[in-house]
Amino acid sequence: MSDLPLLLSVFLLANLFITLVRVVRGPTSADRLLAALLFGTTGVAILLLLAYSNGQSALIDVALIFALLAAITGAAFAQRAWRHKAKETDDGTA
Known part of the structure; x- marks a missing residue:
């Protein structure tokens, strides 16, 4: 029964490698x-x-x-995107 968490970890690690492709090609x-x-x-x-x-x-x-850093990263990106969108509408370039 103790092998199940290790097998799941290996499966998730394989998922990470697939995700790396998406990070590079996004x-x-x-x-x-x-x-x-x-x-x-x-x-x-x-x-x-x-x-x-x-x-x-x-x-x-x-x-x-790591979970805290991921939440902060998502909030920082949303704030940056919000500011960028507001700047575009203020300039009239949207």
Whole structure:
């Protein structure tokens, strides 16, 4: 039964490699950001699975920090995109 979290971790790691392709090829910056957020979320899931299977509580702390950084990244991108959109409408170039 303890092999299941490790197998899931390997599956999620394979998913990360596919996500890297999307980060590199994304046609827009929003696509790249969503792929990067998926990368962060999957990384958190892998860390939690490894913490469960190995009994290392330090990995849970690292996963929480990664989740916090992913939320901050998403909010910063949304604020940047909002400002860019507002600047375009103020200039009349939209």
